Structure formats: structure tokens, C-alpha cells
Amino acid sequence: MKRRQFVKMLGASASLVAMQSPVLAAINKSSKKPAKIVWLVLRGAMDSLHTVVPVTDPDYVALRPKLSKAFKDELLPLDANFALHPSLKHLHSLYKNKQMSPVVAVGSGYPKRSHFDGQDYLESGLSTMNHDTGWLGRAMNQLELQPNSKALAVANSVPISLRDTNKVSSWYPTNLKDADESIYDSLMNLYQDDELLLSRLNEGLNTQQMAGENTSKKRAKFIDLARSCGKLLASDNGTDCAMLEFGGWDTHNNQAFRLAKQLSDLDSGIAALQQELGEHWQNTVVMVATEFGRTVKENGTGGTDHGTGGAMFMLGGAVNGGKVLGNWPGLKAEQLFAGRDLMPTTSTFSWIATVLQQHWQLSNADISKVFPDAKAYKVKLTA
Secondary structure (H helix, E strand, C coil), rough: CHHHHHHHHHHHHHHHHHHHHHHHHHHHHHHHHCCEEEEEECCCCCCCCHHHHCCCCCCCHHHCCCHHHHCCCCECCCCCCCCECCCCHHHHHHHHHCCEEEEEEEECCCCCCCCHHHHHHHHHHCCCCCCCCCHHHHHHHCCCCCCEEEEEEEECCCHHHHHHCCCEEEEECCCCCCCCHHHHHHHHCCCCCCHHHHHHHHHHHHHHHCCCCHHCCCCHHHHHHHHHHHHHHCCCCCEEEEEEECCCCCHHHHHHHHHHHHHHHHHHHHHHHHHHHHHHHHHHEEEECCCCCCCCCCCCCCCCCCCCEEEEEEEEECEECCEEEECCCCCHHHHCCCCCCCCCCEEECCCCCCCCHHHHHHHHHHHHHHHHCCCCCCCCCCC
């Protein structure tokens, strides 16, 4: 081949690649799976002031003379003003590795102190409560480039957070006796002419197999649920997000002992989730929230009562962590909400919207469909 012909062919090849590159980029963008999200609701209203402790606030000890001295071990330092409860050792290591950030003085905007209504409000994400639609379900519907995207609810039924989408399935361990294989075969034959029932049966059997047979016989401890959640998310089944629940946070009495146990179980569960996710951890954001906070003043039974402002956690390999987020309002009488609660200074829904925008690349228009009354913050939350 002559040199001139070779140069012409080389130029034509380069032009062809240049013409194709926008097309290839579009194909790659549309075929890329969205990053994973885990939404964890702590039911019962976790006491934020005993979890993310404001160690330099001068009013903390005066408001909590017993609880402030009830920690069995040294607090785990975060920055100059805050420290973690000593039970949260794994979360503290994530913080030091810049994979966790707590958000202080946060609230959903729910104006009352009812657990059930507060949880429904948190899951719906709307200022006017609607039990048929949830913010995570609406977010799933915005993933238009991912027609095969799926969500998993680790629960007996689909919680409010994941309602209003047809992309969700649920799984929960059971103590019931396993069905005989012949029953599954009979159901397969029965559903042969019903595409929807057949696909749901196959999906359920596949989910159970991926979760592991032994999980169905265990008591539903949080660490077991978190481990199964990680296993299911890590499997190659197109699941992009999951929801977990963890109850028992209503500490009206004996809070120091009870909360230490709860936080230890939470810490172990997060560690198990991370382990099972494996390499997927680097592309995961876990958002941990509770329906509201608790009173800043301890009560007469060694506990705290229903409050307003609380805390949430952002953690995962995809989190730009290692700092305490939110605005601290202070604990002086004039700084409290209704004279008794921690004042919320930022919105739970705006923090979630920030994750959805940065981690799932949802646009402002998409966010408005998920949270009509909240906007994303201009802070870099994901790595």
C-alpha cells in the first residue's frame, strides 16, 4: 500500500470514529445502570442528642444531667463540636474513611408527634399525606433510561416509601414450613397461561434463592435483614434500590441501656450490609432517617419524649463523607422549637433530593415530581 493511500484511510477511520462517538456515548449513557440506594427507616424516633452528641454545647449537660454521664465508653470524636455514641464503631470508621456523614438538626416538616403519622409523612414525602404514593417509588418512576430498574422492600408488604411504582417487589424471612417442590411445579403449570402470575412466581423463587435458604428460618433480626438486603442488591438481577426498616427506637425510659443496644445492632447491620455488597458498596448510598427527634430535656424515667429536630446518616462508598452536615441551632431555651425540642434547621427531603440529583442524576424537573415542596441542596454529597 502506498503511503498516500494509507494516510487517506487513516484519516477516514478517524473521521468515522469521530462521527460515531456521540452515538456511542449516548448508547453507553442509556445502558449504564444507576447507582444503588438503600433507604433505612428507624421506626420509633431515635434520640439524636444521645447518638450524635453536641459535646461543646454548654446547655447539653444541664438539660441531661443523667443521660450525659450514662455512656459506658468514651465517645467517638467526629469534629471539634460533635462525637458519636460509642456503640457506633463501624460508622465511626466509615466517617474516618470519608464514607459517612451525619446530618444534625434535621426534620421532615411533620408538625406533630405521632409515630405512625410521622412515619407515613416521612415515607410519602408530600406535605399533604397520601398513603398510595411514596417518594422512593416516585423516584424510581423517573429512571426513564432504565426500563428494567427494580426496587426491593425488605418487608412483609410494600411500605409507603415504595408505593406508586410497578418496579417494586418485597421479600421477608418466614418461619413457615417450606412448601414441597411439587407445589411449585403445580403452580408453574397452573400459571402457564398467565404471564403476570408466572413472572411473579419466578421472581419470588429467584429472590428466595439469592437471599439464601437459611435466612427463611431465622428470627428477623436487623443484622439478618441487612445481610440479606446486601446479598440481593449485589446479585445480578437489576435491583437498583432497597428499603429496610428497624424498629424499637421509642426510648421513653431506660434510654441509656436501650439505645446502646439499638445502636450496636444498627452498627452491626450496616457492617453486614457493606460486607455482602462487596464491590457494589463503592457505588452505594445508604440513607438512614427516623420520623422525628426527641425532647432535649431528659424525663424522670431515664428517657426522653417525642420531639421534633433529629439526625440522619448518609453513608456508603459513594458518599463524600467525613464531615458533620447541617446547621446546629443551639440548646438555649430561646433556640428550642416550642420551648422543648431541637430546632430543625434543614429538611430531610432536601437532603434526600440532593442524593437523588447527584447519585441518580435526576434533574430539577425530576426532583419536583418526587418532592414537590423540596429542592436539593448545593453541597457535594456523593463522591
